[in-house]
Amino acid sequence: MRIAQVAPLAESVPPLLYGGTERVVAYLCDELVRMGHDVTLFASGDSETRAKLHAEWPTALRLGGHVEDPVAPHLLMLEHVMQQAEQFDMIHFHVAEIHFPLARRLPVPHVTTLHGRLDIPELAPLYREFSDVPVVSISTSQRTPLPHAGWAATVYHGLPADLLSFHPAPGRYLAFVGRISPEKRVDRAIAIARACRQPLRIAAKVDPADAAYFEREIRSLLDDPLIEYVGEIGEQDKDEFLGNASALLFPIDWPEPFGLVMIEALACGVPVVALRRGAVPEVIEHGASGFVVDTVDEAIEVTRRVAQLDRRQCRAAFERRFTARRMAEDYLRLYRKLIAHHPEPEQSEVAGAS
Amino acid sequence: MRIAQVAPLAESVPPLLYGGTERVVAYLCDELVRMGHDVTLFASGDSETRAKLHAEWPTALRLGGHVEDPVAPHLLMLEHVMQQAEQFDMIHFHVAEIHFPLARRLPVPHVTTLHGRLDIPELAPLYREFSDVPVVSISTSQRTPLPHAGWAATVYHGLPADLLSFHPAPGRYLAFVGRISPEKRVDRAIAIARACRQPLRIAAKVDPADAAYFEREIRSLLDDPLIEYVGEIGEQDKDEFLGNASALLFPIDWPEPFGLVMIEALACGVPVVALRRGAVPEVIEHGASGFVVDTVDEAIEVTRRVAQLDRRQCRAAFERRFTARRMAEDYLRLYRKLIAHHPEPEQSEVAGAS
Numbered sequence A, B: 001m002r003i004a005q006v007a008p009l010a011e012s013v014p015p016l017l018y019g020g021t022e023r024v025v026a027y028l029c030d031e032l033v034r035m036g037h038d039v040t041l042f043a044s045g046d047s048e049t050r051a052k053l054h055a056e057w058p059t060a061l062r063l064g065g066h067v068e069d070p071v072a073p074h075l076l077m078l079e080h081v082m083q084q085a086e087q088f089d090m091i092h093f094h095v096a097e098i099h100f101p102l103a104r105r106l107p108v109p110h111v112t113t114l115h116g117r118l119d120i121p122e123l124a125p126l127y128r129e130f131s132d133v134p135v136v137s138i139s140t141s142q143r144t145p146l147p148h149a150g151w152a153a154t155v156y157h158g159l160p161a162d163l164l165s166f167h168p169a170p171g172r173y174l175a176f177v178g179r180i181s182p183e184k185r186v187d188r189a190i191a192i193a194r195a196c197r198q199p200l201r202i203a204a205k206v207d208p209a210d211a212a213y214f215e216r217e218i219r220s221l222l223d224d225p226l227i228e229y230v231g232e233i234g235e236q237d238k239d240e241f242l243g244n245a246s247a248l249l250f251p252i253d254w255p256e257p258f259g260l261v262m263i264e265a266l267a268c269g270v271p272v273v274a275l276r277r278g279a280v281p282e283v284i285e286h287g288a289s290g291f292v293v294d295t296v297d298e299a300i301e302v303t304r305r306v307a308q309l310d311r312r313q314c315r316a317a318f319e320r321r322f323t324a325r326r327m328a329e330d331y332l333r334l335y336r337k338l339i340a341h342h343p344e345p346e347q348s349e350v351a352g353a354s
Helices: A020-034 A071-087 A123-129 A186-196 A208-222 A235-243 A260-267 A296-304 A311-321 A324-340 B020-034 B071-087 B123-129 B186-196 B208-222 B235-243 B260-267 B296-304 B311-321 B324-340
Strands: A002-006 A038-044 A052-057 A090-093 A110-113 A134-137 A150-154 A173-179 A200-205 A227-231 A245-250 A272-275 A290-293 B002-006 B038-044 B052-057 B090-093 B110-113 B134-137 B150-154 B173-179 B200-205 B227-231 B245-250 B272-275 B290-293
Touching (some): A002 A071, A020 A324, A071 B123, A090 A324, A150 A324, A173 A186, A173 A260, A186 A200, A186 A227, A186 A245, A186 A296, A208 A227, A235 A245, A235 A260, A260 A272, A260 A311, A272 A296, B002 B020, B002 B071, B020 B260, B020 B324, B110 B324, B150 B324, B173 B260, B186 B208, B235 B245, B235 B260, B245 B260, B245 B296, B272 B296
Parallel strands (some): A090 A110, A134 A150, A272 A290, B002 B090, B038 B052
16 A cells, blocks of 8 residues: 655654654554555654655754744645645545645545644634544544544554563562653652652653743652652663563543553553553553552552562553554554545545646 | 635734734725725634624634644634635735645635745745745845745735824924834934934833843833833824824834834824834835934934924825725735636636535
8 A cells, every 4th residue: 555654843753852643653654664565754854764755854843953933844744745645545644633624625545643632622623624534543532522523543552562572570660751740740659659668760851841840849759768760761771661660650640642651661561550541541451451540549559569460461461452563454444444435536626736 | 806814813803912914904904895895804703894704713812811722723714715715706815824735726816915024944945835826025125035935016014094193293202112122122222312312212012022131131221311111002002102203213133024113103204213124125215204224323313313304205105105005906906917817727726625
């Protein structure tokens, strides 16, 4: 199948730093190529992919110095996609909704994966208008604020099966990975670790927007021999950091649309203790690959007995549900369905302009 | 003629507060209606216009509380414009470039007025790609960074002839109107006034982004009996504030694409002393409606003899070159030219989608 993948330009594919969307696009492209498909990736020029790369901007916008108008490069990319549209059997967008008025007029089957949170008031009337534009949620929970959107499927994210390795040993500490932000609730992770008298290692960055929160709410909590703040870690450090943990603590306080770090932990064989918000109960099977609880007190209770869970079951859950191969197969099934149901191009539809 | 005007949603048309684009769109709409045309305005719902208002968002985005995604309401508006496109003879956009990929596929004649500065690096490749999309500059100077854009005309802004009144008396002070920002150089205005030993009245707002600059560079300069800082003034105060001035000082240090306050001064019969940047030499006729100089020293020299200029000539320059009627006539001439040269819709062009 001739497939176009259209990525955001904020980060390269895959990203040098943080960027969940671009990481997933990278895994999807590479897996589709491995499966024999003809994949073209529209992305920033510093991307690295097994697909054919169409370099739409020299470098990722977040890294290439100050960019005053991040919309302009995306408009240029969308125009290029429109001009080449008829070369593809399927066009798969990952750029939120900026292409919706164009996509509606595409003569080629297309689909859009929504990677972010959708509980933003401005989005509701937009998705109601564009309810015929097929969109993919990354969890069922993510759909909640937009019941009128053109939901075509839910496709959970996946990681390459060999990206992270299974660590059978029981683990020596609790782990927290993420940004230090009010939504991620590292303060709850600290409270859980202290109540259980277990060491906690925190791998987290502090964005400038969260610096005041860090100073006001978090810094004093780190002054405890049980708590170790290791700062930001790179992708290459995750295997060791997660794999040597007894559990990942994920005590979030926001409607997390997916939560990649949960499946990274499972890939290492590490169970997840998480609060029931957003996609958590869809990703973690309570009592098998971790515990899904409603309060911090319950989290403390289950963390004390998390070693009872079989780490092989965690890895097995990853292999069954969260590999890049499974993700690519889900998307291919959806592509075929959308192609089969796509109307013949009418006179009133258009790709390249005169 | 059936004309659509598509305004930004940041401010209402006209704006309650600062918003040059929305003010000009308001004047243009009302003047076209006065001339007998059938005008439809796509804008925020709190706009007030003689045109038919299509309320595209309940209130101006800058005033209606925090808006997380200002692009979404604009996408929805563009979709509505596309669906109704065939009801118009001409669609006139004022929303920068977000509609370019759509406009290229419009079967209806259209034009876009660019209201902002264009020396942003991200814009050059975009305007090169879309060089067939007709755009209007608000000064010849504004075009400089984008020689490859699809320039169709330059149309200077205009004000309703009766918006501001002619003040024949010679004036009692120098005036400065604008934001307190490094580009506007109120410090130079103060230096000119002090060197001339003439009083200066400053009507200016301090945006949060410029608060540190104001404290660091400007506040101490205000401590002089010649200098009076009157704060922000509303539209209704401009007639008196500008009309009683001996001259408007406009010592800018940036490529100002037009400079509405210059023609407001002229409408009051007040000459302008300005530095030669951006549109200044196109708006001010040196030795007639003001002085256009290259240095602060020259500005001091000409300010001393600005009373020699005939205030009636300033008002006459306004009436000849900068009324809303002249602006509307320029646009109508351009609309007719674009309609005459517009290709018949082909099969590969489209308005409403299926």
